[in-house]
Every structure is written in structure tokens, then in C-alpha cells.
Amino acid sequence: MLVLDHISKTFNPGTVNEKSALRDVSLSLEDGDFATIVGSNGAGKSTMFNAITGAFYVDQGSVILDGEDITFEKEYVRSKVIGHLFQDPLKGTAPHMTIEENMALAYLRASTANHAYFSRISASDKKKFREQLACLDMGLEDRMKQPVGLLSGGQRQALTLLMATMVTPKILLLDEHTAALDPATAEKVLKLTRQIVAERKITCLMVTHNMHQALELGNRTLMMHAGHIVFDVQGEQRNKMTVEDLLEQFSLHAGSDLDNDRILLSKDEN
Template identity: 80%
Template sequence: MLVMRDVSKTFNPGTVNEKCALKNLNLTLKQGDFATIVGSNGAGKSTLFNAITGAFFADKGLIMLDGEDITYQKEHVRSKVIGHLFQDPLKGTAPHMTIEENMALAYLRTTTSKNAYFSRIKAADKKKFREQLALLDMGLEDRMKQPVGLLSGGQRQALTLLMATMVTPKILLLDEHTAALDPATAEKVLNLTKKIVSEQNITCLMVTHNMHQALELGNRTLMMDSGNIVLDVSGEEREKMSVDDLLEQFAVRAGKALDNDRILFSKVEA
């Protein structure tokens, strides 16, 4: 589903602020793969996502999605087939628009018609929106006419997840999408994520700071450092691996110990 070959990106080249964010990165995801990504700040995790979404063009390399070369495809074109959730619940929705209007925009965005945004949402579509909201079990199906800005962070993030997967995307990118939520709400959104990804067989990449999640969720664990993937484990090797094993492997592959306090603290989280 996703192929990245020798992808590199350097910001502010030739200046004192030069930063090599991605360096000859290679990654292949099969249809239905659910890979978690762990790494220190500045390892290149969000930059990897931005390269896939088209927030910038790579300096070199190849990016293919479902057999199509998207290396230099514009971001708004890719957005029709790529779902993207951010750590900040305020991103991904329009606060002054109603829940129904936000869902309508997300639904129309995925269509290939040039006149998509001039289309009208039918009664059958609204009924579908209501049914999908009911699955969240947050009472949002009875608040479809209310502005999204009135929702809590957890409700907005759940809504954003629903909007990103209303029409099954070719790939779903989750950038620590539960990190800003309280533990109970984070767990609810995470369980919803697992349910949607599993039922729709969505190819998914999820950045997390939680080492236990990195080993328990999905079928692959990736660790990034200095703009590259230094560890990629799956199958029986991953099943037998503990958090300490993962940290040890990172140290061996990266040539240094993982220094992110937030990630290391997650070792002792219940």
C-alpha cells in the first residue's frame, strides 16, 4: 500500500539552521498493516507523516501509495485518500461549524468530483452521519446542529477520527492522537481507533510515546532516530519482545540510548 524509497528532506539547507529531517528513509507497508512508531523528539516522526501527506516535497526519493507515484502530488489531492489525526484535538475540525457541517465537508472532500463542495448532502447522508456518531457512544448524534467548538477535546478527537475514516482512506496517519487527552478519554479514543482500523482493514501508521502501546498495538513496531528507521520488528520476534528488549535494540541500532523522558516514563505506566 505504501512504498518509500531513499526519501530525504533537509530544511534550511546551506544555513546555520540546516536540519536533515529525513535521510535515505525506506519503508514498505502492506495493505492492512498497522505499524506503531516510537522515537525521540526530532527523530523525524512528524516529518515522515508530512512527507506522506504532501505538506512538503521530498528533496529526493520515491513515495508510492497503492501503486501510484505521489512523490510530487499536491497535498489537497492526497488528502482525498489519506486520513491524518494530530496530537492537538483543535486541529482537524472547524470549530464554528456544526458537527453535521464538519462531517459533510469530510464526506465531500473524498469525492473525485470537481464540484464536490457545491454538492448538497441528502437526507440519507445525514441519517448515515447520525448512525456513525451513535457508534461513538458520546451522545453526539443528538447534537449534530451544535458547533464543534462546544465539544470537549476527547469528543473532538473522536469526531475527527470518524471524519478521517468515513470513506475508508488508503492510509491513516495518527500523530500521538491521544496524548493530549485525559487517561479515560484517551483509552476510549484508542479503543475506537482499534475498532475502526480493524473493521475497515485500514493501513495505519501511529506515532506513540507509550512503549507498551508500541508493542501491543498493530502488527509492527518501528523506531526512528536521526531521520531514519533504525528498527522494524514484527511477527514472532515482536511478540516475544519486552519494553526493555525494545530499548536495548534501539541502543544497538542507533548507537545511543533513547533519551526521551516521556517515552521512558511510559515503561512504568500501568
């Protein structure tokens, strides 16, 4: 479903602020793969996501999605087939628009119709929106006419997840999408994530700082350091790994210990 073929990206080249963010990164995801990603700040996780979504063009290499070369495709075109959630719950929705209007925009963005207009949202479409909101079990189906800005962070993130997947994307990118939520809400959004990804068989990449999630969620774990993917594990080898094993493998392949405090603290979480 996704192939990153030796992609590299350097910001501010030739200046004192030059930063090599991605260095010859290669990755291949099969249809339905769910890979978690861990790494220190500045490892290149979010930059790799932005290379996939088209926030910038890579300097070298190519990005292939579902057999199509999208390396130089515009970001708004890629957004029709790529779902993307951020750590900040406020980024995925328009606060002054109603829940119904936000869902309509998400639905039309991913529409394949030649003439998809906001005014063409039908009563049956609105009924589907209500049914999908009811699945969140947050009471949002009864608040469809309310501005999204009145919702809590967890409710907005759950709504954003729904909007990103209401038309099944070819790939779903989750950039620490529960990190800014309180533990109970984070667990609820994570449960919804598991459910939606499994039911729709969506190919998914999820950045997490939680080492237990990195091994328990999905079928594959990637570790990044200094713009490289330094470790990639799946199958029986992954099933047998502990958090300590994962940290040891990071040190072995990266040449240094993992230095992210949030990640290290998470290894003792249940």
C-alpha cells in the same frame, strides 16, 4: 499499500539553521498493516508523516501509495485518500461550524464525484452521519446542529477520527492522537481507533510515546532516530519482545540510549 523509497528532506539548506530531518528513509507497508512508531523528539516521525501527506516535497526519493507515485502530488489531492490525525484535538475540525457541517466537509473532501458540492448533502447522508456518530457512544448524534467548538478535546478527537475514516482512506496517519487527552478519554479514543482500523482493514501508521502500546497495537513496530528508521520488527520476534528488549534494540541500532522522558516513563505503565 505504501512505499517510501530512499526519501530525504533537509530544511533551510546552506544556512546556520540547516536541519536534515529525513535521511534516506525506506519503508514498505502491506495493505492492512498497522505499524506503531516510537522515537525521541526530532527523530523525524512527524516529518515522515508530512512527506506522505504532501505538506512538502521530499528532496530525494519517491513516495508510492497503492501503486501510484504521489511524490509530487499536491497535498489537497492526497488528502482525498489519506487520513491524518494530530496530537492537538483542535487541528482536525472547524470550531465555528456544526458537527454536521464538519462531517459534510470531510465526506465531500474524500468524494470521488466530479461535482461534489456542500449543498448536495442529502437526507440519507445526514442519516448516515447520525448513525456513525452514535457508534462513538458520546451522545454527539443528538448534537449535530451544535458548533464543534463546544465539544471537549476528547469529543473533538473522536469526531476527527470519524471524519478521517468515514470514507475509508488508503492509509491512516495517527500522530500521537491521544497524547493530549486525559487517561480515560485517551483509552476510549484508542479503543475506537482499534475498532475502526480493524473493521475497515485500514493500513495505519501510529506515532506513540507509550512503549506498551508500541508493542501491543498493530502488527509491526518501528523505531526512529536522527531521521532514520533504526529498527523494524514484526511477527514472532515482535510478539516475544518486552519493553526492555525494545529499548535495548534501540540502543544497539541507534548507538545511543532513548532520551525521551515521556517514553521512558511509559515503560513502567500498566
